[in-house]
Each structure stands twice: as C-alpha cells, then as structure tokens.
Amino acid sequence: MIQLKGVRKSFGKNEVLKGVDLSVKTGEVVVVLGPSGSGKTTLLRCINFLEAADDGELTIGDTKISFKHATSKEILNVRRQTAMVFQNYNLFSNMTALENVMEGLVTARNVPVAQAKEIAQKALDKVGLTDKYDSFPLQLSGGQQQRVGIARAVALNPEVILFDEPTSALDPELVGEVLAVMRKVAQDGITMVVVTHEMSFANDIANHIVFMDEGVIVEEGSPKEIFSNPKEERTKQFLERIL
Numbered sequence: 001m002i003q004l005k006g007v008r009k010s011f012g013k014n015e016v017l018k019g020v021d022l023s024v025k026t027g028e029v030v031v032v033l034g035p036s037g038s039g040k041t042t043l044l045r046c047i048n049f050l051e052a053a054d055d056g057e058l059t060i061g062d063t064k065i066s067f068k069h070a071t072s073k074e075i076l077n078v079r080r081q082t083a084m085v086f087q088n089y090n091l092f093s094n095m096t097a098l099e100n101v102m103e104g105l106v107t108a109r110n111v112p113v114a115q116a117k118e119i120a121q122k123a124l125d126k127v128g129l130t131d132k133y134d135s136f137p138l139q140l141s142g143g144q145q146q147r148v149g150i151a152r153a154v155a156l157n158p159e160v161i162l163f164d165e166p167t168s169a170l171d172p173e174l175v176g177e178v179l180a181v182m183r184k185v186a187q188d189g190i191t192m193v194v195v196t197h198e199m200s201f202a203n204d205i206a207n208h209i210v211f212m213d214e215g216v217i218v219e220e221g222s223p224k225e226i227f228s229n230p231k232e233e234r235t236k237q238f239l240e241r242i243l
C-alpha cells in the first residue's frame with residue numbers, strides 16, 4: 001500500500017536518511033525503532049511531505065511519486081491520504097476539542113460543517129472523550145490532548161496514520177490511556193506507521209518492526225524475530241540498552 005524506495009534526506013551536510021526502503025501493507029501496523037537521531041521522525045515526515053526528501057520514490061495506492069519531482073497536486077494528494085499524530089499534539093489552543101477535530105475536515109476536505117461535526121463527535125467518542133467536546137486543550141491532560149490528536153487523525157479517514165512518538169511528551173501515568181486508544185485504532189484495521197520507544201507496546205501491536213540506525217534500516221522482521229532473535233549486532237546492542 002505504501003512503498004518507499006531509496007529515500008535520501010540531508011540537512012546541510014548531515015545525511016539523515018541514506019537510502020531507506022520501506023513497505024507497509026494495508027491494515028498493517030509497522031513500528032519503527034531506533035536510537036535517538038537515527039532518522040525515524042524524518043522518515044515519517046518525508047512520507048507526507050512535511051519534510052522534502054532529496055531523492056527516492058513513494059508509492060501510495062496506485063500512485064508512484066518521485067520525491068525530487070513531485071508536483072504540488074501529487075503532494076496534496078498524498079496529504080489527503082495520510083494523517084499524522086505528533087509528539088506535542090499540535091492542537092489549536094484557541095479551539096475546543098471538537099473544533100480541533102472538525103478543522104481539517106472542513107478546511108482541507110471541504111466537508112460541510114454539520115457533517116464534520118458529526119464525524120468529529122464520533123471520533124472523540126471513539127477515543128473516550130465524549131464529555132470533552134467543548135474543552136480547550138489547556139483544560140485537558142496531556143493524555144487527553146493526545147487522544148484529541150488521534151481523534152483528529154481518525155476523523156480524516158486516511159489510508160494511513162503516521163504516529164511520531166505519540167507518548168514521549170507524556171507523564172508516565174498518562175502513557176497507558178494513549179496506547180490503549182492506539183490499540184483500538186489498530187484493531188479497526190487502520191494502517192499505521194508508529195515511531196515509538198514503548199517496547200512492550202511495539203511487541204504487542206506491531207505486525208512488522210523496522211530497526212533504524214544512522215539513517216539506514218539495519219534490520220526488520222516480526223516482533224518475535226526482532227525482540228527474541230535479532231541478527232544484527234546494532235539491533236542487539238540497542239535492545240540490550242533499552243530493555
């Protein structure tokens with residue numbers, strides 16, 4: 001469903017992605033692991049053109065796009081098929097939870113307001129925030145804000161949701177509620193690519209795990225293969241440090 005081929009990205013002289021290939025099948029949850037600075041977030045941001053990759057190809061559905069030569073129409077099209085959940089939620093502080101979820105539907109997808117409201121309510125119900133429609137972000141806990149972030153992504157009904165370290169800004173006691181919501185989303189069969197440091201969550205939820213280091217994919221496989229029987233030395237060292 002999504003295929004990346006030979007993705008390269010540099011920031012100045014710092015080559016952050018050194019030719020990354022990645023395949024994500026429909027309905028699959030792919031978890032990207034790796035040390036800090038290995039390029040995980042940059043890879044995720046390249047998928048929906050939040051970051052402009054220097055080279056490589058993206059295939060999404062039936063469409064193949066060259067990162068170098070992508071037209072604005074192609075970029076818009078990719079953005080319509082993807083949604084992102086950010087580390088720091090990225091909610092509009094002057095809008096209620098409901099308005100935050102409606103915003104993208106109304107402005108980017110041209111959904112009529114009444115219909116957007118209905119979709120947004122359903123999405124907030126799904127993440128357990130039925131009683132928080134009218135709350136502003138600052139009236140919500142971090143976990144609740146991130147659940148609004150997930151509702152906003154789900155409401156767009158994208159082909160894939162990209163999660164960029166969705167729990168890393170949260171106090172430890174709030175991590176569980178966000179992971180629970182993500183499990184629920186995964187159970188609905190939504191395709192997900194998740195950058196996370198939550199190993200037991202990755203082990204439970206992932207169909208496929210990708211281990212990155214220094215801008216390349218070092219190893220990939222099922223959770224069992226990666227966690228119980230890693231083949232590459234760098235994977236072993238990373239897991240030993242973190243587990």
Ligand code: ADP
Pocket residue numbers: 011014016034035036037038039040041042043
């Ligand atoms: P990870 O998500 O694995 O921690 P990142 O993709 O965030 O890694 O970062 C990889 C490297 O790219 C780091 O060295 C980081 O400093 C650099 N980097 C990321 N974004 C930018 C940017 N906008 N400008 C310059 N350097 C960046």
